[in-house]
Amino acid sequence: LIDQIPATDRVMAEDLAAVAAQIFDPVGTTLQINAAIEDPLRDFFITKFSEYGFGIQYVSADQGSNFVSYARQASTEGNRRNIRFSLTIGAVVMARDYLLVSNNRVAPASRFNLSGTRATVTVDEKASANKRIDDAAFSAVTYIASLDLDTQAPVISLVTQDLVSQIASGPAVTTLQGVNSSNVEVNNLFYSQSSTFSSLLDSRDRVDRQIIVFGNDSMILGNTNKLLIDQFVANRLGKDDLISLVGCSNGPTALAVGNEGLALGRAQRVTEALLARGVARERILDEGCWAPVSAGEKFPSRGVVLELWREQS
Amino acid sequence: MSFFKSARCKHNNRDNAGIKQTRTVGLCLGAAMILASCASPQVETGGISVEAVAPRIGGNTAILQSITAQERAHLQLIATNFVATLVQIPAMQSGSATLQINNPATAFGNAVVRALEEAGFGLQRVSADQGQNYVSYSKRLSETESGLVTDYTLAVGRVVLSREFSVEAGAIYPSSLMNIDGVRSTDNIALADEIFSEQGGDGNAFISGIQLAGSAGPDLIVRTVDVNSFDAVPLEKRSTQESVFEKARLRHRAQNAKRSLPDLQLFDKYRRTVLIFDNNSTQVMGRSNKLAVRLMIREFSDDDILVIKACQDADGSNDASLNRAIRVEQELAGFGVPNSSSYIAPCSRSGYRHTSDDSPSPVELIHYRAKKS
Numbered sequence: 001l002i003d004q005i006p007a008t009d010r011v012m013a014e015d016l017a018a019v020a021a022q023i024f025d026p027v028g029t030t031l032q033i034n035a036a037i038e039d040p041l042r043d044f045f046i047t048k049f050s051e052y053g054f055g056i057q058y059v060s061a062d063q064g065s066n067f068v069s070y071a072r073q074a075s076t077e078g079n080r081r082n083i084r085f086s087l088t089i090g091a092v093v094m095a096r097d098y099l100l101v102s103n104n105r106v107a108p109a110s111r112f113n114l115s116g117t118r119a120t121v122t123v124d125e126k127a128s129a130n131k132r133i134d135d136a137a138f139s140a141v142t143y144i145a146s147l148d149l150d151t152q153a154p155v156i157s158l159v160t161q162d163l164v165s166q167i168a169s170g171p172a173v174t175t176l177q178g179v180n181s182s183n184v185e186v187n188n189l190f191y192s193q194s195s196t197f198s199s200l201l202d203s204r205d206r207v208d209r210q211i212i213v214f215g216n217d218s219m220i221l222g223n224t225n226k227l228l229i230d231q232f233v234a235n236r237l238g239k240d241d242l243i244s245l246v247g248c249s250n251g252p253t254a255l256a257v258g259n260e261g262l263a264l265g266r267a268q269r270v271t272e273a274l275l276a277r278g279v280a281r282e283r284i285l286d287e288g289c290w291a292p293v294s295a296g297e298k299f300p301s302r303g304v305v306l307e308l309w310r311e312q313s
Numbered sequence: 314m315s316f317f318k319s320a321r322c323k324h325n326n327r328d329n330a331g332i333k334q335t336r337t338v339g340l341c342l343g344a345a346m347i348l349a350s351c352a353s354p355q356v357e358t359g360g361i362s363v364e365a366v367a368p369r370i371g372g373n374t375a376i377l378q379s380i381t382a383q384e385r386a387h388l389q390l391i392a393t394n395f396v397a398t399l400v401q402i403p404a405m406q407s408g409s410a411t412l413q414i415n416n417p418a419t420a421f422g423n424a425v426v427r428a429l430e431e432a433g434f435g436l437q438r439v440s441a442d443q444g445q446n447y448v449s450y451s452k453r454l455s456e457t458e459s460g461l462v463t464d465y466t467l468a469v470g471r472v473v474l475s476r477e478f479s480v481e482a483g484a485i486y487p488s489s490l491m492n493i494d495g496v497r498s499t500d501n502i503a504l505a506d507e508i509f510s511e512q513g514g515d516g517n518a519f520i521s522g523i524q525l526a527g528s529a530g531p532d533l534i535v536r537t538v539d540v541n542s543f544d545a546v547p548l549e550k551r552s553t554q555e556s557v558f559e560k561a562r563l564r565h566r567a568q569n570a571k572r573s574l575p576d577l578q579l580f581d582k583y584r585r586t587v588l589i590f591d592n593n594s595t596q597v598m599g600r601s602n603k604l605a606v607r608l609m610i611r612e613f614s615d616d617d618i619l620v621i622k623a624c625q626d627a628d629g630s631n632d633a634s635l636n637r638a639i640r641v642e643q644e645l646a647g648f649g650v651p652n653s654s655s656y657i658a659p660c661s662r663s664g665y666r667h668t669s670d671d672s673p674s675p676v677e678l679i680h681y682r683a684k685k686s
Contacts, residue, residue, distance in 0.1 A: 021667065030435035033645070043369070050370050050438050055411040057435035058369070061596035061640070064647040091607065153605040156586040183609055185584075200612060225556040281604070282611050 002047060004040045007104045007130040011071065012096070013041060013157045014167075015125070016070075016087040017048040018113055019094050019141070020185050023075075024120040024216070026064070027261040030055030030267060031089060032064030045070065045087075066090045074100075075274060081101060092116040097232040099134070107132040112141040113182050118237065118278045143278025158185040161300055180286045182269035189246055189289040189299065200242065208236050208308035211300055212270055217255050218302075221273060229270065233277045243279065245270055246309040250295040251302070259290035260303075270304045316654075320391050348413055361386045361548075368426040374402070374471050388421050388483040390508055391426035393554050395467040395474050397505035397561040400432050402496055404473060405446075406565075409632075409646040411435035413444030421452045425467060432558040446470045462488055471495035484512040485621035486519040490535065492527055499523045501568045505557050506538060513545025566639045571677040574656050575618065579628060583617075584609060588641065590674045593633050596640050603644065609680060610648040616683035617654065619645060623676040624660030634660065 005013075009140045022215025029047055033042065036059035045068065057064065066089050074086040083106070087096035097110035108131075112123060123139040125131070133139070158177060180186050186196040195201065210232050219231075229302055237243070249259040257265065267286040274284055289299045299305065330481065360382020366389050367374050385388060399405050417423045429436060437444065446469050453464045459479070466475040477489035488507050494500055498565050506521045522535040552560075586609060588602040598606075613619070623638035638657040645655045 027437075030437065034434075035431075046370055053437065055412070055435040055437035058430055058433060060433075063640070063643050064597055065607070065649075067603075074382065091604075153608065154586050154588055154608055156584055156605060158618075159582045159585055184608055185607070190386045199614060282607055307585065 001131075002040055005044050006220050008098075008100060009041060010044065011106055011128075011131045012083065012085040012098055013070075013087075014018050014048060014073075015096065015112075016085060016094050017045060017052065018094075018127060019056075019114070019123070020049070020089055021052040021123055022085060023055070023092055023094075023117050024089065029066060029241050030057050030058045030064075032067045032206045034059060034067075035063070041070070058102060064300045066093070067304075078220075090116075091282070093233055095289055095290075101132055101215055105130050105132055107134045108138040109134075110238075111138050113144045114141050114278055115144050115275070116219065116278070116280045118143060118233070118236035118239075129190075130283055133194045143270065143276075145276035155179060155185045156182075158187065160187075174291050175260050178217060178264050178290075180288070181271045181277065182281060182284075182286070186287040188291075189287055190250065190291040190295055194285060195246075195285070196245060196287055197244065200285065201244065203312055204242065204274045204309040205312055206307050207238075207241075207310045210306040212304040212306060213300065214266050214304070217253055217262065219262065219269050226273065229273045229277070232308075233274065237279070237310075239311055240311060241283070242309045243284050244305075244309055245274075245284060246289050246299065246305045247299065248287065248289040248295065248299045248305065249301060250289065250293065252292055259292060260288065263288035265291035266302075266304050272308065305308070320333060324401070333393040337511050342498040359638075360384070361389060365389065366424050366427055369415065369430055370425055372423050373417055373419075376418070376420050377521070384420070385424070387422035387480065389428070390485055390512075391465055391476075391478055392424040393508055393557050394476070394491075394505055395425070396428040396432045396490060396503060397557050398470065398474055398493070399472070400558055400561050401502045403652065404645065405469060405472060406652060407641075409649075410446060411437055411578045412446040412448050413439045413442075414448045415441075419452070421465065422450055425450050428554060428558075433444055433562075437660045453542070459488065463488065465577070472581070481517055482515070484514060484517070484540075485509065486512075486517060486540070487521065488512075488519065490520060490524045492524050493525050496525070499525050501565070503564060505561060507555060508552055508628070509546065510538060510540050510544045511546040511551045513542050514540030515542055518539075546674070563639070566642070567635070569652060572656065574658065576619065577681065578616065580683055582679060583682040584612065586678050588676045588678060590637055590640075593674050596636070598640065598644060605647065606641070606644050606678070609678065610645065610650060613650060613654075613680065614618065614682075615654075618678045618681045619650060619655045620658050620681065621655065622658040622679070623674075624658070627635060634674070634676075637674060641676050641678060 010242060023251045031054050033046060033056060050056055059154060069088045071086045077208045081100040083098045083100055084095060085098060086093060095113045096108060098106040099109040101107050112121065114121065121141045125133065125139050125143060127133045174188065174190070176188050177185050177193055178188065189195070210228060212228060245267055247263045247265070247270070249262035249266065253259055253262055255262055267288055271284050271286045294301060340482050362382070363374050363377045363385065366385045367377055412429060414426055416435055416438060417426050425448070426436070449467045449468045455462045455464060462477045462479050464475065466473065472633045473494040475492045476487055478485050479488040487506065491504055502535045503522060504521055506525065509519060518537045519540070520535055522533065524533055586605050588598065588605060591597070591599065621638045621641050623641070624634040635657070642655050642657060644654060
């Protein structure tokens with residue numbers, strides 16, 4: 001069946017498989033592939049992955065943390081025939097645009113777009129009978145936000161005894177919990193002594209801290225903050241670090257969303273900026289701190305506190 | 314060679330139709346003594362294609378072409394028998410175990426690798442014998458007092474399965490118990506021996522049972538299975554390899570699901586989510602559900618447990634919901650949650666769903682944290 005695959009598709013699939021082999025450690029990674037789909041391209045990917053040393057597991061649906069899917073979208077733009085090839089493994093999406101030069105030749109028309117990973121990838125490609133290199137600048141990767149940002153996961157509620165007791169004790173001035181950008185319920189840190197995710201941070205040390213300041217009643221990030229986040233991700237974020245992120249709104253606000261909406265909205269805005277730089281969603285622990293009064297020294301009035309947590313050595 | 318290995322049962326005994334069970338040795342000894350010459354059995358002697366037994370990747374089709382279609386069918390039955398046993402061993406859960414293999418160089422090796430693929434094991438090609446779950450196999454031919462017997466072995470890491478088989482008039486039957494080494498217990502393992510009966514026979518019989526590490530323990534259960542012409546199933550209607558493995562896996566999971574929940578008083582309910590399956594029959598979780606599981610697992614630690622509540626059937630039965638619960642349990646295992654930490658809650662018999670209701674089906678996933686002492 002693999003022989004039926006056009007040479008152009010082979011080139012594109014090989015490119016993406018080579019990137020995947022740099023993002024994941026083949027020896028320690030098993031990929032899950034749907035057994036029900038009869039597709040030569042699937043078999044080609046399996047052969048390539050197997051050659052790299054990945055474990056291959058056939059599954060009946062979409063089981064597994066490294067479930068593989070791929071897409072090949074063809075489009076025309078005047079006389080140009082374009083193909084967008086994408087490969088998804090677990091939460092990591094790799095995609096690249098190609099120009100179909102002839103029936104058996106393609107040329108890369110974009111960099112590799114990677115989301116859900118900050119892994120260092122080296123693109124070392126050469127022209128061949130089936131591949132033309134028009135622009136050497138395309139032999140690189142760009143980290144982008146996940147293409148499925150709109151995928152809304154079910155809400156993950158927080159059920160702690162403290163919370164139950166607080167709710168039972170009567171109405172509070174402000175809400176005691178809210179839902180973060182990943183639909184995970186979190187405590188309002190204005191009233192809580194520790195992070196909702198503290199159990200994840202027990203075995204880690206805080207190695208860095210950065211405050212992103214927002215304008216009054218604003219969720220606009222602005223160029224300066226974007227630059228700060230760029231530097232934070234590029235220079236300070238380690239391979240397995242977690243980012244704790246607390247969006248704050250403490251003090252009077254004129255916005256209808258109130259302090260809660262503003263705090264969690266700011267946290268979401270910074271989360272999106274991190275995702276757009278390839279940081280995996282599960283590495284971001286975003287929470288909020290909101291109240292109509294100042295939190296004093298504990299949290300800024302209108303900012304987001306970014307903290308970097310590294311596994312203890 | 315143990316007593317049971319030497320007690321090969323292949324006899325004509327039309328009066329003993331069906332399956333008989335007994336503890337320990339008695340019946341098998343009897344069976345071994347009733348060795349009789351076989352009249353020409355009227356058995357289905359069909360074979361299978363190379364494609365049916367060749368691994369999806371890395372197979373050696375040339376060697377499979379060099380044997381007959383019937384021999385390929387026999388190898389497939391043997392491999393199915395071994396692997397259906399393997400998927401019921403707790404340490405070898407196919408949803409989460411990755412095995413290391415070499416590209417097969419023998420026909421039996423091809424059949425084994427294909428069976429492991431079909432069973433859903435993650436397979437990693439290695440150049441030598443790397444890995445904790447390295448797969449090895451062997452086939453040895455013996456001339457015995459009962460005729461030619463072939464001894465097959467499949468080893469995965471420290472787990473070793475071995476069994477003897479013999480061919481009678483075109484059909485292959487086990488001629489010893491399944492011997493399992495490298496496990497603590499063989500409780501709750503059921504052999505997929507019915508696949509041999511589907512070949513049919515002419516009053517043939519074979520012995521069925523499991524012995525642990527070559528010893529006849531006090532709980533050893535041995536049975537003889539009689540195979541007659543009316544047991545023959547047309548080739549196209551025989552149990553598929555996939556269905557045999559699925560049955561074995563479901564059986565194991567159902568056994569696993571029967572584990573009683575730990576005392577929840579010792580835990581605090583920490584998080585909860587509701588996963589929505591698109592309909593009552595799908596096994597596809599979808600990206601959003603998978604993302605929720607990924608995020609929820611992030612906070613899981615060793616002393617925690619996860620409880621899956623899936624039973625929403627109107628009639629109180631829980632087959633469809635059990636499948637969804639098992640699917641979620643698979644997903645948890647895929648993210649590294651040990652089977653011993655996830656529990657499927659019993660059916661809550663909620664009655665608001667009509668049997669014809671095909672609307673999205675909820676599965677509640679609850680994360681419990683151990684109380685701090």
